[in-house]
Amino acid sequence: MGVIDEAQLREIAVGATVLGAGGGGDPYIGYLMAREAIRRHGPVHLVELEELPEAGLVLPVAMMGAPTVLVEKIPSGREVERVVRSIEAYLNRPVVALMSAEAGGINSMIPLFAAAQLRLPLLDADGMGRAFPEIPMTSMHLSGISATPMALVDEKGNALLLETIDNGWTERLSRTATIAMGGSSIIALYPMTVADARRAVIRGTLAKAAAIGRAILRPPAGTSPLDALLAVAGGRVLFRGKVVDVLRRTEGGFARGTATLEGHGTDRGSVLRLEFQNEHLVAIRDGVPTAMVPDLIAVLDAETLTPIPTEGLAYGQRVTVLGLPADPIWRTPAGLETVGPAAFGYPFDYVPIEEGDEDGVSPRD
Amino acid sequence: MGVIDEAQLREIAVGATVLGAGGGGDPYIGYLMAREAIRRHGPVHLVELEELPEAGLVLPVAMMGAPTVLVEKIPSGREVERVVRSIEAYLNRPVVALMSAEAGGINSMIPLFAAAQLRLPLLDADGMGRAFPEIPMTSMHLSGISATPMALVDEKGNALLLETIDNGWTERLSRTATIAMGGSSIIALYPMTVADARRAVIRGTLAKAAAIGRAILRPPAGTSPLDALLAVAGGRVLFRGKVVDVLRRTEGGFARGTATLEGHGTDRGSVLRLEFQNEHLVAIRDGVPTAMVPDLIAVLDAETLTPIPTEGLAYGQRVTVLGLPADPIWRTPAGLETVGPAAFGYPFDYVPIEEGDEDGVSPRD
Structure with missing residues (x-):
């Protein structure tokens, strides 16, 4: 650049x-x-x-x-x-x-x-x-x-x-x-x-961040911003729906909380729960973890694809939730020990975003 | 020295x-x-x-x-x-x-x-x-x-x-x-x-500390350790009695608590309550403050005059409690603002140890 x-x-x-x-x-x-x-x-x-x-x-x-x-x-x-x-x-x-x-x-x-x-x-x-x-x-x-x-x-x-x-x-x-x-x-x-x-x-x-930003702001002609974004960042759409509940607290110097989303379109009838500690940690679809750290869970405005930070989540927002793959270093045993689900207190093993499907991944232990 | x-x-x-x-x-x-x-x-x-x-x-x-x-x-x-x-x-x-x-x-x-x-x-x-x-x-x-x-x-x-x-x-x-x-x-x-x-x-x-220590360990011939100590440090005996209760907690990085003493000899029938935050802050005799910061409240073993730190206070100890005058700098308005009774949350004004008597000083406000 x-x-x-x-x-x-x-x-x-x-x-x-x-x-x-x-x-x-x-x-x-x-x-x-x-x-x-x-x-x-x-x-x-x-x-x-x-x-x-x-x-x-x-x-x-x-x-x-x-x-x-x-x-x-x-x-x-x-x-x-x-x-x-x-x-x-x-x-x-x-x-x-x-x-x-x-x-x-x-x-x-x-x-x-x-x-x-x-x-x-x-x-x-x-x-x-x-x-x-x-x-x-x-x-x-x-x-x-x-x-x-x-x-x-x-x-x-x-x-x-x-x-x-x-x-x-x-x-x-x-x-x-x-x-x-x-x-x-x-x-x-x-x-x-x-x-x-x-x-x-x-x-x-920074080059990757710029490419993602460019995909959203100025996608190539004939390509939707969402397709352009996924082409740059990898990953997949986890959920489309509406924010129906947000619980937030500042605790131990962190912004912790959960957000609950009700599905629209092909996700109608499903509920996605996001749990965060500053960052989103896990996305739980109808009770089953469907994306998790260290992979990225990103919540975007459904219309503009503007990314919404956890502190910006509010009732009624229509959103698209993406799951994006983490850098390979985080998928090593040492990486997962540091930032995998267990490092944040979750009782299930890491499943890469690519291996999950729309029905969610099954908990292992 | x-x-x-x-x-x-x-x-x-x-x-x-x-x-x-x-x-x-x-x-x-x-x-x-x-x-x-x-x-x-x-x-x-x-x-x-x-x-x-x-x-x-x-x-x-x-x-x-x-x-x-x-x-x-x-x-x-x-x-x-x-x-x-x-x-x-x-x-x-x-x-x-x-x-x-x-x-x-x-x-x-x-x-x-x-x-x-x-x-x-x-x-x-x-x-x-x-x-x-x-x-x-x-x-x-x-x-x-x-x-x-x-x-x-x-x-x-x-x-x-x-x-x-x-x-x-x-x-x-x-x-x-x-x-x-x-x-x-x-x-x-x-x-x-x-x-x-x-x-x-x-x-x-340090010279003063050494002189006080010498008074206790090797008083001049014909002088009691207590008289020798008061001759060096000033002040007076506040109370003679027995420790009957100690409440202690570590809170906000401080050792806080209270000790209750029952009087002996001429103090028989009286109760002295000591309140401390690492150091003794006030001595309350039968409900009336009788000594207070910035003046010094020292608890000594009644027999040996060994000083007892607040963390060493224990049920049954027979003790002599002294009140000693603070350095003059602490008795100035700026000094009292920093370390007087009000600085520690007490609702009464400072009364120098020399002005109190055995019946205690009266609260003012």
């Missing part, structure tokens, strides 16, 4: 919300922030790992917290600069490229905003290929890379630097700090050399 | 437990740690501010958390080194002297242990003249000095560095981190220049 301008920014925002699987926060605020930064500082240079020096420092930046809180606490821009400079000072070396920790929602935009603001290149990669709710749920973690030193700041001006013994402690300590700070924070974590990044990141995530 | 050897260490441990006002943790573990460090590295040099260069960095070190937890989590010694080096690295200058944050219990010993271990002088001063439960409750806070940069580590090897917008946020963020770490941590905070320390610390605290 080379350079990200305003048009591509919009495509990435839309595509990343699909990859966010309902989580990662409403990208709109992040989109406006990134657009303003691009207007002021010029377009963002998207780079591949091969363009960077082996010993250079790559640094993912993100927001942490429940998306329901993020919407009300807009970062000013000083925060991303502060976390990046803090890691640079601590490691006593400059960052050669920023990176997305996750592909989803606002966390696809924050790194673009930061890259424009700090005039740093952005790596076309992320650590999830989607959004997940916890810090150890990254490809870097699977590669044995520490999430610390990690920098964390709030919009008031409080700042923390963490060094932990493992990524589970990083999750615990940064989550409690984020909650104490009011529910959201700006973070920089998983600093790594370009050499380490080559074996540890999921590549091409 | 010049140099602190094993004999003086013992005196300071006993005296600091009196000044701990029931809080600051059981000093015995800290005493053993400091004694071992002195045996290995030689005695600790106690210094006055006048002996140090104006621009030199003074750094208080302490344990944070509920004393009931501290007893079960003995620090290894790597922790104090790590917090000190962390602040030195962050501020890019060496520490010229360590200091006690508070005079109480284990937190009188940790700085001695650290000073011996790191072969650094120890300033004869602290930030409270006693023990208090929260970070902003220091003379440095009253002088407008920031508690951050603050370093915090646990015994597992997790470390945090904080930079906050005020000392209230420092308390909140470090307290939640300490709780997440399992209930206790080792901290370095309120780094300041010698010049700032001259207007901001309470001087002579």
Whole structure:
């Protein structure tokens, strides 16, 4: 892609919300922030790992917290600069490229905003290929890379630097700090050399997000947006219907809840229940799991195909629910141990989205 | 005092437990740690501010958390080194002297242990003249000095560095981190220049602790330990009696509770209730407050005058309860706002221990 301008920014925002699987926060605020930064500082240079020096420092930046809180606490821009400079000072070396920790929602935009603001290149990669709710749920973690030193700041001006013994402690300590700070924070974590990044990141995530966004916004002539999207992202339609109930609570720093959908058209008479923890975790059709983590469950407006984050779900919406395949790294035994159904407390084994059918997959144990 | 050897260490441990006002943790573990460090590295040099260069960095070190937890989590010694080096690295200058944050219990010993271990002088001063439960409750806070940069580590090897917008946020963020770490941590905070320390610390605290300890352990010939103690510390006997009930809970990272005493001798027929949050906050005699923060309430074994921390209070103990005057800084309007009865949620105004009598002081409002 080379350079990200305003048009591509919009495509990435839309595509990343699909990859966010309902989580990662409403990208709109992040989109406006990134657009303003691009207007002021010029377009963002998207780079591949091969363009960077082996010993250079790559640094993912993100927001942490429940998306329901993020919407009300807009970062000013000083925060991303502060976390990046803090890691640079601590490691006593400059960052050669920023990176997305996750592909989803606002966390696809924050790194673009930061890259424009700090005039740093952005790596076309992320650590999830989607959004997940916890810090150890990254490809870097699977590669044995520490999430610390990690920098964390709030919009008031409080700042923390963490060094932990493992990524589970990083999750615990940064989550409690984020909650104490009011529910959201700006973070920089998983600093790594370009050499380490080559074996540890999921590549091409921003290009994929842009392609998904383009499919929705400007499908090829003669192709429907839905067909164009599935051609790019893979996967299948899980359900078409109407939102009839949404239960939501902010708990332990996460937005948790369930949404219930009644089927339309060929799905008439069926009920789909979505369970989420920031992101959608499982889709249960008439009592049977039909799609599950690490595969992506995306809820789109039935008319416009605009992706709807979990915090945007509301009674009466007519939606199309998609199931999209996860990056292959998540389908390995180590990947499934980290982000499979059991990692989120579900009593059934993972069944890839490709193997499920419209009647759902059967629970195993 | 010049140099602190094993004999003086013992005196300071006993005296600091009196000044701990029931809080600051059981000093015995800290005493053993400091004694071992002195045996290995030689005695600790106690210094006055006048002996140090104006621009030199003074750094208080302490344990944070509920004393009931501290007893079960003995620090290894790597922790104090790590917090000190962390602040030195962050501020890019060496520490010229360590200091006690508070005079109480284990937190009188940790700085001695650290000073011996790191072969650094120890300033004869602290930030409270006693023990208090929260970070902003220091003379440095009253002088407008920031508690951050603050370093915090646990015994597992997790470390945090904080930079906050005020000392209230420092308390909140470090307290939640300490709780997440399992209930206790080792901290370095309120780094300041010698010049700032001259207007901001309470001087002579270790000499005073040693004098109190000496009064109890080796009173002058012909003088009782109790008379010797009151001659050094001021104050008066509040109550003599027996512990008949202790209620304790660990809540929000603090050891909170109440102890009920039935009077003996001239106090026969009276009941004293002690309320504590790590430290004793108020002594209520027959329903009337008779001593209160910021003055010190110390519970001593009736026979040996050994001070008993709140976590050591147990049914059946025969005790003498003393009320000792707080440092004058705490009796100013700003001091009382920070640590007076109202700061701990009590509905009565402060009455100095000297103005109360055996029938108690009357509540005002």
